[in-house]
Amino acid sequence: MSITCDFCGRTVAGDTVPLTWSTATERGRRRLFCEECSREHLRAMEAKLDSDWW
Numbered sequence: 001m002s003i004t005c006d007f008c009g010r011t012v013a014g015d016t017v018p019l020t021w022s023t024a025t026e027r028g029r030r031r032l033f034c035e036e037c038s039r040e041h042l043r044a045m046e047a048k049l050d051s052d053w054w
Helices: 035-040 044-045
Strands: 001-005 011-013 022-026 028-032
Touching: 022 035, 035 044
Parallel strands: none
Antiparallel strands: 001 011, 022 028
């Protein structure tokens, strides 16, 4: 089995998400982002947080 980044398509072997990857839930669906995409799009990811979390 492999894990795939939902943004760029990068894959890693294994069945567990690497600790350096980010996870998000969007519209009830779990999304995974590799460390490069996570770093590049961090501000956009944070902007989607509910104001209760600010």
